[in-house]
Amino acid sequence: MIEVQYTNEQNKLFPKIKTESQKDALKKFLEAKDLDDLKGNDNLEINYSIKDLGRYKRENWKFQKEWRYIISTSPMGLQEINPPSFKKQQEQLRRIENSELEPAYKQLFLKIDENVLKDIEIVFGPKMSDAEKIMAVSLIKMYCPEAVYRDSVLRIK
Structure with missing residues (x-):
């Protein structure tokens, strides 16, 4: 559980989720047949960071003194992604990028004290x-x- 932080900083209210080390890095990675296809694309990196999602609200909501549960999921479970492989990494990114993909869970129930x-x-x-x-x-x-x-x-x- 986290305490919501109140700010008017745009970069916190709308955090950048995906970064690519070069133009079309994701496209190049997803179109590659294997790691050899990526040779010559030095430092090809695709990073996703969701650590700041849901943590910030505009200052005009400060009176709420809000706390939130942050629950993160992945489109592939540990059993499905292990052992890791190039094809599994590609599939993981395809699922992350697919906005029409149904979530693994539609409901989540937590026991609380x-x-x-x-x-x-x-x-x-x-x-x-x-x-x-x-x-x-x-x-x-x-x-x-x-x-x-x-x-x-x-x-x-």
């Missing part, structure tokens, strides 16, 4: 209807009666 709900503060979104708030309060009273809840200070309707 019920004691954490004792300190929870719930902020109702500005677009919640009165009926939704009544349902939320009913669930709060049933499952975490010690929780603090309130309306958002934002006025967006």
Whole structure:
């Protein structure tokens, strides 16, 4: 779990995910039949960094004091990618780049310590209807009666 950092720095709000050591590095790598096809492409590197995704929000949201769970997955599991090979590396990058690929999991359920709900503060979104708030309060009273809840200070309707 991480504490969200608030900033207006564009490079943090919109971090660069992929870097290539040269123009069309990914294309060259994916089109190669084997490592020999890449000879002459010195220092061909493709890097992905997702470490900053979800960690930053604009400063105007600072009042939220938000914490987040960051869960990362891979399009290939350890059993599928091992032992490593050139073809498996190519397939891994094809899957990463394929925006239409279905995720490996559509749902993820985590067990949490019920004691954490004792300190929870719930902020109702500005677009919640009165009926939704009544349902939320009913669930709060049933499952975490010690929780603090309130309306958002934002006025967006």
